[in-house]
Amino acid sequence: MSLHDRVVITGLGAVSALGLGAKALFAGSLAGRSGIRLWPPEAGIWAAAPVPGNLGPVGMHQLPAHVDRHVGLATLAVREAMADAGLENVPAAESASTGVYWGTGVGSAATVEDSYGRLHSGQRARPLTILLAMQNAAVAQIALDHGLRGPQLSVSQACASAAAAIGEAMLALRWGRAERIVVGGSEAPLVAGQLQAWDALRVLAKADKLSPEQSCRPFDRRRSGLVLGEGAAALVLERESTARRRGARIHAELCGYGNAGDASHYARPDPAGQQRAMELTLQDAGLMAGDIGYINAHATATSVGDAMEAAAIRNTFGDLQKAPAVSSTKAVHGHALGAAGALELVITVLALAHGECPPTAHLEETDVEGIDLISGTARRGPVLAALSNTFAFGGSNVSLAVRQYPAND
Amino acid sequence: MDTRQTLADIAIKEFQCDPEKIKEDASIKDLGIDSLGLLEFIFRIEEVFAIRVDNEDAEKVQTLTDIANLVDRLRTMAAA
Numbered sequence: 001m002s003l004h005d006r007v008v009i010t011g012l013g014a015v016s017a018l019g020l021g022a023k024a025l026f027a028g029s030l031a032g033r034s035g036i037r038l039w040p041p042e043a044g045i046w047a048a049a050p051v052p053g054n055l056g057p058v059g060m061h062q063l064p065a066h067v068d069r070h071v072g073l074a075t076l077a078v079r080e081a082m083a084d085a086g087l088e089n090v091p092a093a094e095s096a097s098t099g100v101y102w103g104t105g106v107g108s109a110a111t112v113e114d115s116y117g118r119l120h121s122g123q124r125a126r127p128l129t130i131l132l133a134m135q136n137a138a139v140a141q142i143a144l145d146h147g148l149r150g151p152q153l154s155v156s157q158a159c160a161s162a163a164a165a166i167g168e169a170m171l172a173l174r175w176g177r178a179e180r181i182v183v184g185g186s187e188a189p190l191v192a193g194q195l196q197a198w199d200a201l202r203v204l205a206k207a208d209k210l211s212p213e214q215s216c217r218p219f220d221r222r223r224s225g226l227v228l229g230e231g232a233a234a235l236v237l238e239r240e241s242t243a244r245r246r247g248a249r250i251h252a253e254l255c256g257y258g259n260a261g262d263a264s265h266y267a268r269p270d271p272a273g274q275q276r277a278m279e280l281t282l283q284d285a286g287l288m289a290g291d292i293g294y295i296n297a298h299a300t301a302t303s304v305g306d307a308m309e310a311a312a313i314r315n316t317f318g319d320l321q322k323a324p325a326v327s328s329t330k331a332v333h334g335h336a337l338g339a340a341g342a343l344e345l346v347i348t349v350l351a352l353a354h355g356e357c358p359p360t361a362h363l364e365e366t367d368v369e370g371i372d373l374i375s376g377t378a379r380r381g382p383v384l385a386a387l388s389n390t391f392a393f394g395g396s397n398v399s400l401a402v403r404q405y406p407a408n409d
Numbered sequence: 410m411d412t413r414q415t416l417a418d419i420a421i422k423e424f425q426c427d428p429e430k431i432k433e434d435a436s437i438k439d440l441g442i443d444s445l446g447l448l449e450f451i452f453r454i455e456e457v458f459a460i461r462v463d464n465e466d467a468e469k470v471q472t473l474t475d476i477a478n479l480v481d482r483l484r485t486m487a488a489a
Binding site: 064065124126127128131 | 449451452
């Protein structure tokens, strides 16, 4: 392949509807244990996937007052990832070569909603509204929190935000623009204005009042739409040489990135664009279709979206004797919008590392054909390489590939 | 109510400043209020005293006494 350094993943962190930590996210996904609840709790109008209990960022050490919830969640996830990577204290000499690339689609939803609430009730805007609501607030906070002075990029590409940020960071590392980049995404869209707007678009799942935790059913005939979730996930990416020099533990190699636009519709997905994203990723990674053992699908449980993605996967892998196993973990952690690509990449990396792929929870009446869906219980067995698909409104398709490290090739 | 006492109460109760450090000449920075915190602090006293602090004046204040003098001046002007 090319002469550039490989890019490896040395740290993982997450906070989601499945709890605090990457382990909780993966364990909940494997077990099909859903974090979806009725929301808001007192009225129970919608189904949503909130971060449970008091795991949120309230009162965190060294976090400014009034920081937006998505920035607080980002801080939690990054602190875990940095500790996991053995980088609680980044050496001063490495600060300028350690960057932050981060994705968020909605951004500071609660801060913006509070601001409009004040505007329409005759109150003045708070003094820090601009700083707390800026789309790169999480990047700023992460860099401050860990003293990272390397390159920064804040990506807002709807649901593909984090996935695109991660892919672009991989490219920057290959080009030697930094030695290490902290990547991921965060989203906290569970405020009334957001829920109403998503509801008005007619894409939200009907809340299952008897079993709210089963309201999101990707690939199932009974699916009725997506369930909004909140959360953040972070990964520490390093050039292979940098990671090896410091003897870091390596979870997996991030080896492929594809980014393809549809230019066909604001909201309707296009299997051709999705297929191109997956094919570009395989090409970038130097992998054959047959190397992919698992795909964490974007599948949000909308009627059109799941069928389109199944078609794209069939078209990309269909003629193989042994097609990759596919599941959508959104059934348990909901759709965390701009953070989705990071949360699901963390799950994909852990699936690879543990040789255990999570099922699509509550999947009993499959209505897509020609792909190997995991349902019921997790599937055990070694996986050489895996994809995480993330597709966005606006016709934006991103696929990321990870493979076992060290590679067997 | 005394301006200085009101400012001290806000600093302690709303900005978690150490009561021990509240002195006439204590700098706002030493109280643990950084430049962004000062924006919030002035925003709050504008509400409490029903005054409007000019940007030029907001930039100059260094101590709680500076703020107290500023508040008293603005209130006197408003009353006149």
